[in-house]
Amino acid sequence: MSWARIMAPLAGAAADRGLLQSARVLAEAFDAELACVHAPADMADLMPWMGEGFMGGVQVTALESLKEAAVEGHRAVDRLVGELGYDRCRAISLDSPVWAGLAMEGRLSDVIVFDSAAARGKGPLAESFQQMIADEQRPVVVARPGLKVGGTVMVAWDGGKEASRAMRTSLPLLQKAAQVVVAGAPGASSRSFALERLVEFLAARGVTATAKVLDGTGNDAAALLLGAAREMGADFLVAGAFGHPRLQEFIFGGTTRSLLNSDGPSLFLSH
Numbered sequence: 001m002s003w004a005r006i007m008a009p010l011a012g013a014a015a016d017r018g019l020l021q022s023a024r025v026l027a028e029a030f031d032a033e034l035a036c037v038h039a040p041a042d043m044a045d046l047m048p049w050m051g052e053g054f055m056g057g058v059q060v061t062a063l064e065s066l067k068e069a070a071v072e073g074h075r076a077v078d079r080l081v082g083e084l085g086y087d088r089c090r091a092i093s094l095d096s097p098v099w100a101g102l103a104m105e106g107r108l109s110d111v112i113v114f115d116s117a118a119a120r121g122k123g124p125l126a127e128s129f130q131q132m133i134a135d136e137q138r139p140v141v142v143a144r145p146g147l148k149v150g151g152t153v154m155v156a157w158d159g160g161k162e163a164s165r166a167m168r169t170s171l172p173l174l175q176k177a178a179q180v181v182v183a184g185a186p187g188a189s190s191r192s193f194a195l196e197r198l199v200e201f202l203a204a205r206g207v208t209a210t211a212k213v214l215d216g217t218g219n220d221a222a223a224l225l226l227g228a229a230r231e232m233g234a235d236f237l238v239a240g241a242f243g244h245p246r247l248q249e250f251i252f253g254g255t256t257r258s259l260l261n262s263d264g265p266s267l268f269l270s271h
Contacts, residue, residue, distance in 0.1 A: 012073020162240025
């Protein structure tokens, strides 16, 4: 089992350069195709605002501006891909309806890479991040500076289906790691689970892992996980995302939001 296609959604801006460098590190580690997908603002999103059968001067100007921005963004992505110098890199520019195209590219990829800004709800790709991880339920990497494959990976485990999905879909990453630590805080969870069971599960799949019980109670699971990740110098934190309804997570925060807003290691998330 490996990753053969890694996708990086791009806005066609200078900020894409850092994301592409991280995506290249990930793709090179697996000798995978890197799909650099330009997702411009969608003209179809303006239609409800314009009103049926009405095209005034403001609306026409807005459409022309979006068209020009899409062309410039496409050119910017082509330039960045050319500068990247990765042989297995492919630039793709989406047409309207952009979301449908982005969803299809995501379904045909093993993992999707975003930067911290999009994961924190900032920038032009913030909505794409939410849609990919929550609606499409695709495995997502939140790339932080210094992203590294082959170092230390911490797996957050609470016995839930989201944690299980994240752990199973991250197996190629775990199999390349120099050290894997399974961490969980039984006192901060309503579930009953044993970390040793997951260590056994991973061993049967060629991953040698150790267990680390985190002491804590209440709603401090994210703080416990991030503290442990810093202590062990983890390069990646694997975790389930949105274990509660999305609206509840949005209003009350939740472990996922705390992880996204942290300055911790790169994240591998799956819902």
